Amino acid sequence: MRLILLGAPGAGKGTQAQFIREYYGIPQISTGDMLRTAVQAGTPLGLAAKQVMESGGLVSDEIIIGLVRDRIQAADCAKGFLFDGFPRTLPQAEALKKAGVALDVVVEFQVPDEDIIERLSGRRIHLNSGRVYHVRHSPPRTPDRDDVTGEPLIQREDDRTDIIRKRLAVYHAQTSLLVAYYSDWATSGETQAPRLIQVDGTRPVEEVRQVLRAQLGA
Numbered sequence: 473m474r475l476i477l478l479g480a481p482g483a484g485k486g487t488q489a490q491f492i493r494e495y496y497g498i499p500q501i502s503t504g505d506m507l508r509t510a511v512q513a514g515t516p517l518g519l520a521a522k523q524v525m526e527s528g529g530l531v532s533d534e535i536i537i538g539l540v541r542d543r544i545q546a547a548d549c550a551k552g553f554l555f556d557g558f559p560r561t562l563p564q565a566e567a568l569k570k571a572g573v574a575l576d577v578v579v580e581f582q583v584p585d586e587d588i589i590e591r592l593s594g595r596r597i598h599l600n601s602g603r604v605y606h607v608r609h610s611p612p613r614t615p616d617r618d619d620v621t622g623e624p625l626i627q628r629e630d631d632r633t634d635i636i637r638k639r640l641a642v643y644h645a646q647t648s649l650l651v652a653y654y655s656d657w658a659t660s661g662e663t664q665a666p667r668l669i670q671v672d673g674t675r676p677v678e679e680v681r682q683v684l685r686a687q688l689g690a
């Protein structure tokens with residue numbers, strides 16, 4: 473199974489990815505998580521990406537396409553994978569298509585901007601695993617500690633209100649175009665076209681998961 477999760481910052485991509493990757497036994501390829509790990513480790517990639525990410529902009533298509541190209545060649549991707557936060561621009565989507573990567577499903581989580589600030593300002597993450605919590609909607613069992621490892625949770629640098637607004641603007645200007653791109657492809661009649669599933673992401677986490685399960689036939 474090969475899927476793409478599309479949606480605004482805070483729409484719930486990482487949250488629902490946790491159940492999808494476990495259900496299908498496929499890796500979650502989150503370009504955001506990969507970049508944050510590189511920033512943390514201080515690698516050349518991390519140094520190149522740090523400022524762009526902290527300002528809410530997009531890392532260059534060239535860097536991202538190279539990163540994903542390498543990642544999907546790894547052995548654990550043989551059974552499929554789940555893209556979370558990729559592609560994010562038309563050139564990224566075109567590069568994926570040109571590479572001949574056969575996709576099964578594109579999921580779009582629909583959440584209005586008004587809900588996003590509250591979600592992202594209450595978000596806490598476990599950096600090493602990418603597990604996502606929310607102080608009210610999905611609290612960890614012990615405050616500010618990861619449920620699995622007990623390690624501390626952190627707040628992302630880009631989850632500040634001014635940066636969230638910038639990320640939303642970038643989403644509307646660039647990434648939201650991909651919804652029409654995949655919708656046109658899905659209705660083109662091409663046999664290679666992935667199915668587009670559009671989900672109301674404003675429902676509680678468990679409800680979104682149930683709707684998605686039903687739509688995926690999972």
Ligand code: AP5
Nearest residue numbers: 481482483484485486487503504531557591595605606677
């Ligand atoms: P990335 O890490 O991909 O961030 P994002 O797209 O902005 O998405 P988020 O991770 O903020 O949101 P999410 O949809 O995963 O929401 P979550 O499930 O955590 O990218 C970060 C940066 O890296 C980018 O800005 C860019 O600079 C760079 N980058 C990454 N990929 C790139 C690419 N392809 N090209 C160029 N640059 C790239 O949920 C959010 C919160 O809401 C959580 O607290 C959660 O608990 C809560 N929540 C989730 N679902 C619900 C629900 N149904 N009800 C209530 N609360 C909920």
Ligand code: ZN
Nearest residue numbers: 485486504557
């Ligand atoms: Zn995420």
